[in-house]
Amino acid sequence: TLTQNEMIFKRLHLGTVSYGADTMDEIQSHVRDSYSQMQSQAGGSNAGSTPPRKAQSSAPKVRKSVSSRIHEAVKAIVLCHNVTPVYESRAGVTGETEFAEADQDFSDENRTYQASSPDEVALVQWTESVGLTLVSRDLTSMQLKTPSGQVLSFCILQLFPFTSESKRMGIIVRDESTAEITFYMKGADVAMSPIVQYNDWLEEECGNMAREGLRTLVVAKKALTEEQYQDFESRYTQAKLSMHDRALKVAAVVESLEREMELLCLTGVEDQLQADVRPTLEMLRNAGIKIWMLTGDKLETATCIAKSSHLVSRTQDIHIFRQVTSRGEAHLELNAFRRKHDCALVISGDSLEVCLKYYEHEFVELACQCPAVVCCRCSPTQKAHIVTLLQQHTGRRTCAIGDGGNDVSMIQAADCGIGIEGKEGKQASLAADFSIRQFRHIGRLLMVHGRNSYKRSAALGQFVMHRGLIISTMQAVFSSVFYFASVPLYQGFLMVGYATIYTMFPVFSLVLDQDVKPEMAMLYPELYKDLTKGRSLSFKTFLIWVFISIYQGGILMYGALVLFESEFVHVVAISFTALILTELLMVALTVRTWHWLMVVAEFLSLGCYVSSLAFLNEYFDVAFITTVAFLWKVSAITVVSCLPLYVLKYLRRKLSPPSYCKLAS
Numbered sequence: 001t002l003t004q005n006e007m008i009f010k011r012l013h014l015g016t017v018s019y020g021a022d023t024m025d026e027i028q029s030h031v032r033d034s035y036s037q038m039q040s041q042a043g044g045s046n047a048g049s050t051p052p053r054k055a056q057s058s059a060p061k062v063r064k065s066v067s068s069r070i071h072e073a074v075k076a077i078v079l080c081h082n083v084t085p086v087y088e089s090r091a092g093v094t095g096e097t098e099f100a101e102a103d104q105d106f107s108d109e110n111r112t113y114q115a116s117s118p119d120e121v122a123l124v125q126w127t128e129s130v131g132l133t134l135v136s137r138d139l140t141s142m143q144l145k146t147p148s149g150q151v152l153s154f155c156i157l158q159l160f161p162f163t164s165e166s167k168r169m170g171i172i173v174r175d176e177s178t179a180e181i182t183f184y185m186k187g188a189d190v191a192m193s194p195i196v197q198y199n200d201w202l203e204e205e206c207g208n209m210a211r212e213g214l215r216t217l218v219v220a221k222k223a224l225t226e227e228q229y230q231d232f233e234s235r236y237t238q239a240k241l242s243m244h245d246r247a248l249k250v251a252a253v254v255e256s257l258e259r260e261m262e263l264l265c266l267t268g269v270e271d272q273l274q275a276d277v278r279p280t281l282e283m284l285r286n287a288g289i290k291i292w293m294l295t296g297d298k299l300e301t302a303t304c305i306a307k308s309s310h311l312v313s314r315t316q317d318i319h320i321f322r323q324v325t326s327r328g329e330a331h332l333e334l335n336a337f338r339r340k341h342d343c344a345l346v347i348s349g350d351s352l353e354v355c356l357k358y359y360e361h362e363f364v365e366l367a368c369q370c371p372a373v374v375c376c377r378c379s380p381t382q383k384a385h386i387v388t389l390l391q392q393h394t395g396r397r398t399c400a401i402g403d404g405g406n407d408v409s410m411i412q413a414a415d416c417g418i419g420i421e422g423k424e425g426k427q428a429s430l431a432a433d434f435s436i437r438q439f440r441h442i443g444r445l446l447m448v449h450g451r452n453s454y455k456r457s458a459a460l461g462q463f464v465m466h467r468g469l470i471i472s473t474m475q476a477v478f479s480s481v482f483y484f485a486s487v488p489l490y491q492g493f494l495m496v497g498y499a500t501i502y503t504m505f506p507v508f509s510l511v512l513d514q515d516v517k518p519e520m521a522m523l524y525p526e527l528y529k530d531l532t533k534g535r536s537l538s539f540k541t542f543l544i545w546v547f548i549s550i551y552q553g554g555i556l557m558y559g560a561l562v563l564f565e566s567e568f569v570h571v572v573a574i575s576f577t578a579l580i581l582t583e584l585l586m587v588a589l590t591v592r593t594w595h596w597l598m599v600v601a602e603f604l605s606l607g608c609y610v611s612s613l614a615f616l617n618e619y620f621d622v623a624f625i626t627t628v629a630f631l632w633k634v635s636a637i638t639v640v641s642c643l644p645l646y647v648l649k650y651l652r653r654k655l656s657p658p659s660y661c662k663l664a665s
């Protein structure tokens with residue numbers, strides 16, 4: 001999520017030799033050599049009567065040369081994936097798509113690779129750069145092009161797709177020219193190391209690469225004889241047809257194949273940080289947001305990314321939670337961690353599982369005190385689990401940000417899910433509440449839009465309630481004065497007008513209100529801290545508004561009754577006019593920054609009301625409305641209902657100004 005997902009192949013390690021960016025041309029020449037050799041061999045044997053298969057197997061097998069190992073590794077990388085080359089057909093432009101397909105125009109310049117995993121695309125792109133190109137793929141076959149332009153065809157017999165749980169993927173292919181069947185597999189080191197044959201370098205080299213921030217993948221192969229494959233296939237089909245525990249049985253059959261595989265190579269792919277990740281994380285931290293990084297990556301890679309993104313500052317201590325498997329170990333590790341202070345925590349998914357099983361409460365409590373937490377090798381379900389756990393234990397709001405399919409469950413578990421749309425597809429952004437294109441946009445999303453959304457919804461919600469409650473209070477007072485007679489105070493169009501054109505525009509214009517300028521909100525993320533206390537819309541503010549509504553409703557009604565004129569219509573005229581004015585003034589009181597549309601809305605409402613007086617002679621006595629007595633009575637009542645609030649607001653501003661006011665001054 002923090003990285004661009006634009007992976008670049010950086011390193012290939014074969015156990016004894018390692019190739020970096022500057023030695024890639026060596027690989028290229030090795031690949032070219034081995035294919036030209038094969039071609040000449042094949043050509044020679046074709047002339048004779050020996051089948052090509054024989055010619056190859058008779059090659060010296062004693063100790064594999066570096067060249068052949070490179071060749072094997074590159075071949076494995078180019079075959080073991082789920083990538084499809086796609087051709088931007090130029091014919092498509094002229095409308096001759098069919099022709100282009102029949103033509104099999106595998107030209108290099110209009111080929112792009114498509115896959116759900118950007119890692120795999122990087123690997124296949126790299127093999128293209130060293131000479132072995134994947135030119136086409138369909139459900140059952142793959143075609144490769146060698147440096148000399150020859151096209152090799154492979155039949156895909158089985159494909160075991162990648163899942164975040166298994167952390168590996170496999171494929172069984174048959175070479176069409178030699179009929180050799182090979183099972184290739186690649187995956188995370190934790191998943192692969194129990195599978196491959198004994199070796200003494202894998203773990204160490206993996207760690208070394210990961211510490212540089214590279215994403216590592218282990219590639220292995222296993223040659224299968226025809227009989228072995230047939231046996232496997234029959235068991236596999238049977239397992240797939242079974243009625244009970246199908247997933248388990250299928251997994252068991254596949255596992256039976258994943259044994260003693262020949263380790264071919266270790267690949268390192270670089271994934272750079274996105275733009276502005278550091279300042280964005282900094283901003284979020286200043287805003288009082290606690291950040292947890294949950295990733296499927298290896299511990300070392302994750303730590304490296306956490307450091308380079310300044311999630312953990314350079315000077316900060318990092319506590320790496322050791323691998324634990326039992327209750328006792330977890331207890332010891334937790335105690336060791338408890339003794340450290342102000343120290344970032346890095347923990348792997350498996351250890352986390354154990355800790356949560358036995359010491360859920362203690363662990364969450366300790367982890368919440370950390371300035372930063374990194375959980376690596378998390379499965380998607382674990383990510384979601386952590387989110388729900390934090391919600392339950394801290395009672396805080398959680399926001400989950402993710403960019404891949406493996407983040408969907410976490411995004412859905414969080415109170416607010418944010419998806420980043422990009423190289424890894426749209427799954428995350430489709431599952432999310434908000435979708436952004438880059439991680440850095442989250443700053444503005446929270447600080448500006450989040451702030452406004454919260455403040456405005458709070459203001460609008462409470463105001464709509466106030467508008468309804470004040471008129472109900474007036475009716476209640478009116479009825480009670482007249483011995484609970486069921487006489488409606490306002491009738492017909494007065495009610496309709498009150499709810500619509502007289503008060504609608506100013507109240508709704510509150511959605512344009514903002515307390516802080518966007519630039520200010522971005523510059524001082526500390527302002528966001530106030531919001532996290534949830535004070536804009538709480539029981540307290542609700543009751544305050546209820547109180548205001550009752551006070552104002554009471555004043556308006558009693559005022560009108562005290563200044564009672566001989567006729568009932570006068571009470572209605574005075575109280576209703578005062579009511580409309582009160583509403584408009586209250587909106588003006590609530591507004592923090594005037595937008596020109598708000599001013600328009602206020603005057604529009606007032607204008608509507610005044611002009612409609614001409615038609616309201618059914619309810620009002622028009623002659624009375626134009627008198628001075630009417631005007632002063634209305635003004636007096638309005639002032640009594642609104643002035644105290646203005647005074648209170650003024651005093652509050654002076655005595656305990658909200659933090660944004662301090663900034664503005």
Ligand SMILES: Nc1ncnc2c1ncn2[C@@H]1O[C@H](COP(=O)(O)OP(=O)(O)OP(=O)(O)O)[C@@H](O)[C@H]1O
Nearest residue numbers: 001117162164167168169186187188295296297406
């Ligand atoms: N296509 C693949 N084939 C084989 N192994 C893979 C493939 N993609 C990823 N892996 C391995 O599986 C591990 C877990 O992958 P997963 O997608 O769960 O997380 P991630 O992509 O590493 O991290 P993040 O959670 O940040 O997206 C990876 O670290 C990698 O080692």
Ligand SMILES: [Mg+2]
Nearest residue numbers: 296404406424
């Ligand atoms: Mg991923």
